[in-house]
Structures are given as C-alpha cells and as structure tokens.
Amino acid sequence: MADQLSRVFAALADPTRRDLVARLTVADATVNELAEPYEVSVQAISKHLKVLEDAGLVTKARKAQTRPVHLEAEVFDLMTAWIERYRRQAEQRYQRLDAVLAELEESESNRPGTAIPTTKGQAS
Amino acid sequence: MTTTTSPEATISADEKLPIIRITRDFAATPAQLMRAHLDPDLFARWVGPDGMDTKIDVWDVRDGGSWRYVAGRDDNEVGFRGCFHRIGEDTIVQTFTWEGMPDEVSLETLRFEDLGDGRTRVHSQSLVDSFESRDAWLRSGMETGVDQGYAKLDRLLADGAVA
Numbered sequence: 001m002a003d004q005l006s007r008v009f010a011a012l013a014d015p016t017r018r019d020l021v022a023r024l025t026v027a028d029a030t031v032n033e034l035a036e037p038y039e040v041s042v043q044a045i046s047k048h049l050k051v052l053e054d055a056g057l058v059t060k061a062r063k064a065q066t067r068p069v070h071l072e073a074e075v076f077d078l079m080t081a082w083i084e085r086y087r088r089q090a091e092q093r094y095q096r097l098d099a100v101l102a103e104l105e106e107s108e109s110n111r112p113g114t115a116i117p118t119t120k121g122q123a124s
Numbered sequence: 125m126t127t128t129t130s131p132e133a134t135i136s137a138d139e140k141l142p143i144i145r146i147t148r149d150f151a152a153t154p155a156q157l158m159r160a161h162l163d164p165d166l167f168a169r170w171v172g173p174d175g176m177d178t179k180i181d182v183w184d185v186r187d188g189g190s191w192r193y194v195a196g197r198d199d200n201e202v203g204f205r206g207c208f209h210r211i212g213e214d215t216i217v218q219t220f221t222w223e224g225m226p227d228e229v230s231l232e233t234l235r236f237e238d239l240g241d242g243r244t245r246v247h248s249q250s251l252v253d254s255f256e257s258r259d260a261w262l263r264s265g266m267e268t269g270v271d272q273g274y275a276k277l278d279r280l281l282a283d284g285a286v287a
Contacts, residue, residue, distance in 0.1 A: 006255040013139030082262045087135040089173065090146045090248075094133055096170035100160050101152040105242075 008075065011055035016040075017048050024058060024071035034069060142258040146248045154214045154236035154244045161216060161234065168193065187211060191218075206232075214238070220250070228257055 012018055020034055035045040049069060052058045056075045060067045133148040150157060160166045164183040171178050173195065182192040185208060192205035203223035209231075210217040216234040235247040252258050 006259060009137050009255075010139050082259075083135060083137060086144070086262050087133055087146070090135065090148070091133040092174055093170060093172050094148050094150070094246075096172055096174075097160055098150065100166055100170045101150055101156055104156050104159065104166075105152065 007055040008057060011051050011057055014048065014051075016045075017052055020045070020048060020052065021057060021071060024069060025073075028061075028068040028070045030066045030068050137258070137262070142252045142255045144250045144258060144261065147245060148248075149239065149243060149245050151242060152244055153242055154238050157236045157244050157246060158214065158216070162211070171195070184208070185211065225260070228252065228260065230261065 012021065016038065023029065023034065031042060031046055031049060034049070035042040038045060049058060049060075053060065057072055059070050059072055061070060133146050136145045137143070138145065152160075160170065162185050164180040168178040168180050171193070176195045176197055179194045180191075181194060181203075182190055182205070184190055187208065187210050189208045190205065191208060192203065194201050194203045196202060205221055205223060206219040206229075208216070208218050214236040216232075218232050218234075220230040220232050221228065229252070231251040233247075233249045233251075235249075237245040237247060239245055250261070252261060
C-alpha cells in the first residue's frame with residue numbers, strides 16, 4: 001500500500017495529470033476527448049494516462065470500442081484521505097498555537113518585537 | 125507536487141524527495157513564533173494532540189541540545205525525542221523521532237517568514253530517508269490515532285465529507 005501511495009503522489013506531481021484527474025471527476029472520457037483542450041499530441045496525453053493507470057488512479061473500459069477512461073475514486077480518496085488527515089492534524093496543532101500566540105500578543109503589547117527565545121536547560 | 129490548499133494549513137508532498145511541507149500563516153511576529161516553539165511551557169500547551177497532556181522531559185535549547193516530551197492521558201503515553209540541531213534567528217533545524225518507531229528519524233526545518241504587519245508565514249519541512257518512511261508518517265495518524273478527534277475525523281472521511 002505504501003508503494004501505491006508513492007506512485008499516486010508521483011502520478012499527481014504533474015500539472016497536466018492533475019488536470020486530467022480533475023476532469024475525470026466529472027465524467028468518464030475518451031483519450032481523444034481528454035486530449036482536445038491541450039496543445040500537446042494525443043500520444044502525449046496517452047503517456048500521461050498510462051502513468052495514472054499504473055498508479056491505479058484510472059482504468060480504461062475493456063468492452064467499449066472507444067475505451068473511455070474512468071477515475072478510480074477509491075484510490076484517489078485513499079491518498080487524499082491520508083494527506084488530508086495529516087494536514088488536519090497540523091491545522092489542529094496550529095489552531096492551538098494561534099491561541100498561545102494571541103496570549104503572547106496581549107502580554108507583550110507594550111514591547112513589540114522584543115521577544116527573544118526563552119532558553120531553559122533541562123526542564124523535567 | 126500534490127497540494128491541498130485551503131485558508132488553513134497548506135500541505136504538499138514532494139514527488140522527487142521524501143519530503144512533506146506544511147505552510148501556515150499566523151497573526152504573530154517571527155520572534156513570537158520562535159518563542160512558542162522554544163519555550164517549553166508554551167510549546168507544551170499547543171503541540172497536542174487535542175485532549176492529550178504534553179509533559180516536557182528534556183528541553184535543552186541550544187545547537188546540539190536534545191529534547192524529549194511525552195504526550196498522553198492515563199496509561200496511554202507516547203514519547204517523542206530529537207535534537208535541536210541548529211537554532212537560528214528565524215529558523216529551527218531539528219530531528220524528530222516517535223519512540224514507537226525509534227529508527228525512523230525526520231529532519232525538521234522550520235522557517236519563520238516575516239510577512240509584515242505582525243504576520244508570519246511558517247514554512248515547515250520534514251525530510252525522511254525513504255518514500256516508504258514518508259508514507260508511514262502520513263499514515264501514522266491512523267496508527268497513533270488515540271484521541272477522539274481522530275475517530276471523529278475517521279467518520280468524516282468515511283462519510284466522504286472531506287473532499
């Protein structure tokens with residue numbers, strides 16, 4: 001699962017691939033449809049789609065002749081869920097820091113910019 | 125680069141290096157943010173997680189000094205430790221280890237960018253030794269998710285409330 005997450009991150013590192021994923025969240029689309037808005041070749045878009053496919057982010061329908069590309073929302077959600085959870089933990093921590101800083105602001109309002117890091121030795 | 129942007133903290137996971145970056149703006153000066161990170165009493169108040177008490181065990185604020193704190197409630201305690209590698213005027217470089225995975229070390233670089241008007245942007249970068257380790261850090265919220273906040277978030281995520 002860790003390898004898959006790494007592949008997902010790598011696949012989404014490219015702005016064109018992020019854009020492709022964003023468009024596929026709306027509806028399935030063929031390679032030609034997906035390539036249309038870009039100035040690059042259909043082959044270039046196919047290569048991007050191959051990277052997304054290898055990461056498990058998209059699949060191509062086997063039956064239909066046009067083989068529309070389908071977003072595997074489950075994989076995308078997994079990655080998004082992990083990184084969003086991590087971000088939320090940081091945000092929760094920083095909201096507590098906001099509160100601490102607000103108190104510092106009040107106690108120091110008469111001497112702005114004089115705060116020097118307090119250093120302590122072993123505090124146990 | 126995978127980026128989630130909101131008015132809150134911004135996170136990105138670098139695709140070429142096992143790095144997690146978090147950026148957040150604060151209504152405080154860089155000096156105040158340095159204090160909030162280096163003063164043990166202040167630090168213990170916000171580092172969290174929510175609903176957990178943080179006890180500072182070792183706090184030797186100098187280049188090369190070590191730190192250790194324990195977060196927990198009742199018998200459920202987790203320890204973290206590391207080294208203040210370098211404390212600059214508006215930067216802190218330190219190592220960070222969760223004692224549950226003692227071989228996994230993260231190199232944390234904090235930079236406090238003065239935005240003027242008493243506002244500061246905190247740039248936090250965590251570098252680990254492999255993509256597998258980074259993904260383990262990203263998942264660590266699930267493994268060490270010991271407080272109710274995480275359970276609540278689990279439900280939100282399960283419900284698809286988080287886009």
